[in-house]
Amino acid sequence: MGMAGRLIRDSSGNWVFGFQRKDVVASSSTAVECWALRDGLQLVLERNLIGILVETDSLTLVQLLKQKVLCNHELINMLFDCRVLLDRLKTKVCHVYRDGNRSGDAIERANLSSSDHNFFNIQSIPNGLNHQR
Secondary structure, three states: OEEEEEEEEOOOOOEEEEEEEEEEOOOOHHHHHHHHHHHHHHHHHHOOOOOOOEEEOOHHHHHHHHOOOOOOOOOHHHHHHHHHHHHHOOOOEEEOOHHHHHHHHHHHHOOOOOOOOOEEEEOOOOOOOOOOO
């Protein structure tokens, strides 16, 4: 099991919203990253934030999303969902090095609630993330 979480910032780098999903059942870190991407894209689409820039520190995920054929890949359904959402949002995914993704990783590690809920939509920036990019 893993944990997926990310944040959405505006073009000036200001916090818009974030999310965290606990108890992601995934076979690899790439699968967890794919869950986070799909969750984030769905939330962005719900808010009609068209033309966003998507960054991830998972080079493997970026490469999978660019592949033409994914026959029999274990993530084929989630990758297809991500491609459809990316197309609807008129955007692409680009790779950033891990240092450029510290805030997203911090949200993954944050203990946001002790409740039994597995998904948290974060409206205000958690403590400690104000100056991280």
